Amino acid sequence: MHSSILPMLAAAAPAGAPPAWVQYLPFVAMALIFWFLILRPQMKQQKEHKAKLASLKKGDEVLTGGGFLGKVLKVDDNYAEVELAQGVRVRALKSTIVDVIPPGGAKAAND
Numbered sequence: 001m002h003s004s005i006l007p008m009l010a011a012a013a014p015a016g017a018p019p020a021w022v023q024y025l026p027f028v029a030m031a032l033i034f035w036f037l038i039l040r041p042q043m044k045q046q047k048e049h050k051a052k053l054a055s056l057k058k059g060d061e062v063l064t065g066g067g068f069l070g071k072v073l074k075v076d077d078n079y080a081e082v083e084l085a086q087g088v089r090v091r092a093l094k095s096t097i098v099d100v101i102p103p104g105g106a107k108a109a110n111d
Contacts, residue, residue, distance in 0.1 A: 052099070052100050053094050053095070053097060055100075056072060056075050056080060056094065056097070056100065057072065057075060058072055058073060058074065058075065059071065059072060060072045060100050060101075061100070061101040061103075062080070062082060062097045062098075062099065062100055062101065063097070063098045063099045063100075063101060064082065064092055064096055064097055064098065065096040065097070065098050066096075068082075068084050069084075069101070070082035070083055070084040070090075071083045073089065075094075077094075078093060078094060079091050079092065079093060079094065080092050080093075080094050080097060
């Protein structure tokens with residue numbers, strides 16, 4: 001009357017093992033989630049930043065990576081000449097310009 005349950009479970013189990021692609025399905029799902037939640041938005045943000053820098057023109061107000069606000073005086077392929085204060089001009093790499101401030105300042109948070 002003393003029987004093991006293992007032979008009974010083995011007999012009740014399905015005969016074939018699942019296909020190999022089923023084992024990789026969770027990894028594919030994680031990669032897709034990673035792509036849509038992290039990589040895709042970051043690539044979109046980089047594209048928008050590049051477009052802002054490409055459209056940089058004389059007279060724009062910019063925020064530099066160092067936290068300085070200034071007005072663009074001259075722009076070429078890699079550099080922008082920025083006036084930080086009256087008579088204080090610096091040459092900044094375009095890639096260090098963080099943001100272009102819209103005319104009239106930023107919108108209020110509740111608008």
